[in-house]
Amino acid sequence: MPDFEEYDEARDEFTWDLPTSYNPAVDFLRKHDDPDRVALEQAYPDGRRDQYTFRELDQLSDRLAAGLAGLGVEAGDRVGVVVPQKPQNPVTHLANWKLGAVSVPLTVLFGTDALRYRLDDAGVTVAVIDPAVRDDIDAVRDDCSALEHIVEIETDAPTDDVHAFEDVLAVPEDAAIDTYDSTPATDTAILYTSGSTGPPKGVRHSHALWLGRAAAAYNFFDHGLGPDATVWTPADWAWGAALGGTLFATWHHGGTVVGYPASGFDADEAFDLLSEFGVTRSFMPATALRMLMDIEVPTATYDLDIETLAVGGESLTPEIVDWVVDTLDSVTINEFYGQTELNLVVATNSNWFDTQPGSMGKPLPGYDLTILDPDAADRGVAEPLSTGELGEIALRPHDRSVFFDEYWHMPEKTAAKEVEGWFVTGDLARQDDDGYVWFKSRKDDVIITSGYRVGPMEVESAILEHPAVIQAGVIGVPDDTRGEIIKAYVEPAEDAPAHGTLRSEIKSVVREHLAEYEYPREIEFADTLPQTTSGKIRRKELQEWDADSGPS
Structure with a gap:
């Protein structure tokens, strides 16, 4: 992918220009000048090390x-x-x-x-x-x-x-x-x-999927995926962002990947890997970064070469950004957004524009983004909203092939994904005058309380500001007066204060960061919260918990 000095230049001049013949196995393995260069540094928990x-x-x-x-x-x-x-x-x-x-x-x-x-x-x-x-x-x-x-x-x-x-x-x-x-x-x-x-x-x-992921990764890894790059992610290689946006994107650009089959995420273990292999770029989910924050002054213990952290799959909260800036010298942190269906299409790319904490960033070259009226989109009509209005993120690739072909054996759902040439995401956001996109919530997850629309992810991010909270999941539950009220399930840290005290402190934290109506009126605590394999809170299961009067 060519380098562009300016964001507008990249958007105007970038073209997909996909080859007529393409096999990813050939692309990843056979095109490099030095085929005897290390492609995979393989480590195991028992201390074994291999190279390929x-x-x-x-x-x-x-x-x-x-x-x-x-x-x-x-x-x-x-x-x-x-x-x-x-x-x-x-x-x-x-x-x-x-x-x-x-x-x-x-x-x-x-x-x-x-x-x-x-x-x-x-x-x-x-x-x-x-x-x-x-x-x-x-x-x-x-x-x-x-x-x-x-x-x-x-x-x-x-x-x-x-x-x-x-x-x-x-x-x-x-x-x-x-x-x-x-x-x-x-x-x-x-x-x-x-x-x-x-x-x-x-x-x-x-196969165009891998070219789309490689182009996105080149950007959210700060154009640093060449032969000198060493890349690792703790995310499972079954997840598209880890498989295509990290592993195969790195090989497409000629870098080295570190593999490590961990049974869970451990902060010291992660820093050991980053240090031992001289990792320069890492896709690190926000949950993992929050766990890394528990290590005091890691640069005093570990010799780190990390230059860029890429984050996706869940909200990148301001305290994570502050920690990276304050703790990891000269490391940039870029958030990206995408879907299994629609590639990785938005990024907070610091090479082209200033990062706005809390914003998803701007659409990458090769894609158009608009905010549609969600009700009209549900009727199959694409009605773009004005700047600043809350609506549904919709995307249009400049080459259709970099998006998915179909939902397997689900023709009706496939057809519903595209509205007059725009692919709808089910995600609600606003776009400001400068083109930055600000995520609100999943469309289906919106909580309407006392007439206000509240995105659960925003409340979860505020709850995570409390140092005694490890993870949080927010849902709406029926209420006779307000229609719905906000309920939070919280995984507390081991040294957290008593539940009654923590409930009060969490409500105060949310009131401090969000609107008065956005604080959770009900809070329950659990040892662990249900997550998808990609680390997202399973709010549907939290709703089942609520129906059953608590976690099972």
Whole structure:
């Protein structure tokens, strides 16, 4: 992607100019000047360390492609990838695309219901899995009619029903296959939405997805994804922003990725990784950053090379920005916004314009953004609102192929996503006179109390200002007088004051930061809050808690 000095210049002159022939496996592995440069620094919790060059990943994925073909995988078949941050994860995706197969990324955090639904819905024929999910896969296998083969990594004891990954790799030297002749329009993956507002939807994408993510990442990582970059994220590689916007975007631009299959996020462990591998860029969810804030003066303990932190998936609150500025010398922090369906399309890119704390930023080159009347959009009519008015974010790509192709087997929902050429997001925001976008809430999550529209994320951000709060989720509950009142579920820190005291302090904090009507009139405490696999609060489950009179 070319560099542009000014934001307006970038918007005016950038074009997608996608190639007529394109296979991401070739793009990520074979185009670099030095194929023997390290592409993957692999670390494990037990202290093991491995390195893989671009050439070695190319050879491994060639062998796996031949092995999968031996199991009957053909172009268009769906292959599930249920592997954490381990080399077998990207190697499987790359092998799929060399065959023309379609990847279905799934997290090892899923339980049986989530795995059963996705594997069956996508019609997965082969699933490459981690030992951590073997029991769950065994439990759902018979319910997935298309699932013919299970390939388990790191096993020395294959059975009649399960192939060892290493055995599938052990193909004869003359079994190599020709890389599938694909284009940006060739099917690449079915990514599942998090299910924060309903049943997960399978989002079918073409190979152009990875080019769109790479362009976005180039911007929100401050144009720093070249061969000198070392990039790590604690986010699961099953999540689109981590897989496409971090892992594969880095390889597209020629940088090195750090992989680490952690069972959970630990702040000291994260700083160790950042220091040991000289990480220069990191996609770090806001929840992870809040946990990093617990480490006092990390620069006195860790030798850090980090230059840019990219944040997405949840609100970047002002105290996080202040901590990064005050604690991590010369590190920029950029927030980005996107959807599983619509790529990563908005960013607080500090190279082009000043960051406005609390703002999502401005649309990236290659996309148009407008704010539509949400009621009109629901009727299939695109009515842009005036500057400053609250409405629904709608986006239009300059090249249609960088957005999703369809919701898998959901034609009505696919059609409803596009309104007169604009793709609606279900997210409410305002755009100011300078073009900055200010997120309010999900459209379906809006709380209307005493006639006021309140976005739960805004209240959650205010609650998180209290130092004794680890996480917060806000919903609206029925009230005879006000229509709805605001209710918060809060995960307190271990050293938090008594619940009664904390309730009063939280209400005071919210009143201080927001309008009088926006404070939570009810607050309940829980040891943990329900989250999607991408770290978003599952407000639907909080509503179920409320219906059942508290967390189960």
